[in-house]
Amino acid sequence: MTYLQWNKILFLLLTSFSLLAQSQKKNLSQFSYDELHDLYFANPNNQELQLQCARAYLTKANKENITIRKAKANYQFALLYYDKNPNKAIAYLDSVIKYSLNTNDKYFPASAYCEKADLLKRQFKFKEAMANYNLAEKVALKTNTDFYYNVLNFIGTTKSEDLGEYNEALALYKKCYNFYKTKDVRSSQYSYYYQDIIFGIADCYKSLKNTDSTAYYNKLGYNESKSTKNTKYQYLFILNEGANQLLKKNYKAAKDSINKALPEIITSNDTGNILASYYYLGKTYDGLGDKETASKNFIKVDSIYKKNKEISTEFIEGYPYLINFYKNKGDKENQLKYITVYMEIDSILEKNYKEFNAIVREEYDTPHLFLEKEELIRSLKNDKQKSYWGISTLLLVSISIGCFGIYQQKQKNKYRFRFEKLINQKEISNKISINNTQNEVEIENVSKTEIGIADELVKQILEKLDRFEYKKEYLQANISIQTLSATFKTNSKYISKIINTYKDKTFIQYINDLRIEHGIEVLKKNPKLRKYTIHALASEFGFNNAESFSTVFFKKTGIKPSYFIKELEKLENK
Template sequence: MKSFIWNMKVLLFLLPIIVLGQTPKKEYAKLSYDELHDLYFANEKDKIVQQQCAQAYLAKANKENIPIQKAKANYQFALLYYDKDVSKAIMYLDSVIKYSQNTGHKFFPAAAYCEKADLLQRQFKFKEALNNYNLAEKIALKTNIDYYYVVRGYIAITKSEDLGDFKEALDIYKECYRYYKSKDVRNPKLGRDYLTVIFGIADCYKSLHNKDSTTYYNKLGYRESYITKNEEYKYLFVLNEGANQVEGKNYKVGLDSISKALPKMIKYDNVSNVLAGYFYLGKVYEGLGKKAIAAENFIKVDSIYKVTKEISTEFIDGYPYLISYYKNLGDKENQLKYITAYMTIDSTLQKNYRELNKLVHKEYDIPRLISDKEALIESLGKDKIKTYWGFGVLFLITIGMGGFGIYQYKLKKRYRSRFEKIINETTGKEGNGIEENKDKEIKIAVTKIEDIGIAEELVNQILEKLDDFENKKEYLESNITVQMLSTTFVTNTKYVSKIVNVYKGKTFTQYINDLRVEYAITQLQENKMLRKYTIQALALEFGFNNAESFSAAFYKKTGIKPTYFIKELDNVT
């Protein structure tokens, strides 16, 4: 999982940026170094102003022949080209290094070496990047011990996230951790660096499959984030622990954590960890046997990758899943699509020194993928030929349509009967139906308390709490689970599950879904505005996570689809 704080520009360690409101128009040449610096960083969205500031800064530095000011001017130019021309950015950083060498400055040239290393990493030149980080740490060790440990953190991230050297990265993170423990880590200056190191340790332990140590450091990081009021980091630790639980096949606990953290990653536009969230949701639903939902989340991972063009070996397992998923569905086009995507990623990562072999060979090897890809292309070509033959049997199909029409007529009649039954049952419940149900439940309670081996008093307490749960319509919470309900009832999951099975005559999931569907039926009859909602919107309204799960539960309960029910309601009201 990606750590994001180390990628912040080194400018955070330089002079504080004074945000200027409406800066008066002055002659740039008349401004001081500090004024030019502040004006440059106050206009990050106006590249023309930044260009003019950098030019004025460099002209002033050249005129006064001050090496460190020449270095700072070149650094400003480097930032201008950072995201659009890597070669030019590196050229300016080399000038920063040249002018600031042996000046004893607190950040230069160490920071320039770090920026250069970051740009080399983007080009997958990891050996050269590490060489620049090593030069940075040697200088920082003499000039700025705090920044020295920041550089050590950069090196740890490169080794863990780019090179897969988790043990070596862990040693470096722990070295940084020991340093920060001797400092005031709740000071804003060091607080984020300390949290980043804790996250790095937790993430390395996760990659090394040390579940208990991962949990320990995730909890430590969560506590520190809470104390220092760093919400983004707090939920980053929640997400990482969710991933840790998924790796340990504790899917329901993992799902709970990821579901809480993912919206926060989206809120903070933390793209790399949004990708991580969707990937581990895919793993959760794969583990729970919910194949379609797993595929949906792995597809979201692919969508993010297509935009960012960045993915690590940690998150590529979704592609073999998608290939198998569409193969089993007989969907050749999507199977071919994800084989092609998977092979492209493999080619990129192999070429750029990332160790993908062990992951690829777990389910597919490249020669097999090539063979499958060629076979699919050939098969799709044959399918097109078969399309022309299809016209030859069109006459037979036309005849068959007559029989199909009869079948549809009978089906509509059956659906209409089911619709009328729902309406009648709903109307009946407004009278004596509720009391009859209560009497029935009491009779069941008398006869079955001894059968299930739970004390009568406890059974009655839980049944009362279930009544309260139903009356307050708490089943409309989308993330309700038997674990959550048991915690609310101050009892254990086995008791709640068993009582629902026996006294409600259904599984816990079916019980929740039936309550939601019954509520949906009532609301759709009473509120005409709801009928204008999309099925997806209705699903969320009634506590379901998506349209598919709502439609399936509605059909299972009533024998008709919600779209048909709404259509018929509109016809009769």
């Protein structure tokens, strides 16, 4: 993903100002609201003066008791604390929302909701951030159509760049794109936002590996930005097309595009896209077989990460490359260095994103990283000690590796046995039949008094459950016992009791088992489905996220879905 920071687009919307000619010696209490506003935004590098302006603005608003003016004063305070004290900024934004609700102002409280959402995203509170964006969307739809589409853009950016929900983001971007197509997209009012949307669409298509559509929108965006002399976007579209050519394995074209864009991106001090450029260059040089230059570019990615402590899951793939690169060179110090950084990133992603650290798990699982790190530390210490200490340590390492190897082999055998058991079991769907007569026998074996439900009603609900299983309605997301009882037109307690008695499971176990059993069968039969991400498979099988899908799959089968898919691929290749 190519980074695109919106850099306070709301700030741009609210700051149509001119520099004041009045003497700064003039008492701020005598300034009008517009004069205080203009003076505040004309001095972004003078926070003391901005603070004085905000105080004067609020004093005037309180004295005249004008709520929308109170809101705008609090907004100025919020911007002052935006970077240095986010929680204080959020508190001020809450005041903006309180004072501007139901005022029908063109920008408030919608912009305050958006700014608050951005601050919550920085704290990795994505659920709360999305709730604030949705509130902004509802308000802007009533008060400011143009700003409504800006809000949709912010939501699309969050879904794409933070949550990895590219299809959902794409739908929002397309909605904005169709709106802007009705406007003069080369005017100063709309050109920036139109090009921003085109970039979002191109970037989503790239993340979805739809290279033809990516190329189309990159070209469209480049032509639009060139026509309006928007240099920043010209080079972002060039960079994005370089990444697109990398996906196509057109390494020379990728290198040319990235090298063309990089100097301008460095000049504009766009840190996120500088990191992205070096990462793409690393991948490109690796594709060209130049491992030395590839590693130099991945080292630049690392240096930017160390300075800013920000990196996304897409750009961490350079670390396994550097670890192996230095391992092959016998450079233990650098090998240890990049293992340490890689594990640090893994820990951050685990804490902040939880389900978004699949790349780390695939490339190097955590136990492997710990083991290799400890071995390197011991090895480097041994080089500085006497030989007999070295020999003793090597023996310990060998024993540790041996024990770990035995443990790993046992685990491997255990997983293999579980995998073969899944492969050899009969197809589960064959057991399901609408005309299942077994239920009649089971009803006879459970007395009416035991569960307190009439036999006829039990039979009806069991038949409905058979149809429910046969039609695979359990794949619907967010299904609950309440929604199922509404569909069956019966009491949820009856369904719960019958599933507990006749299926010998809780409702949740029943639904999850059906989903996993279905998933196992379709993954066996459908090689294309095995190419899906775990997140996509989770959605396909009715789960809300990759984490819950993996947990339920492991609980049911004793192996992770990623292992099951990998072994299926091996089996098919054989």
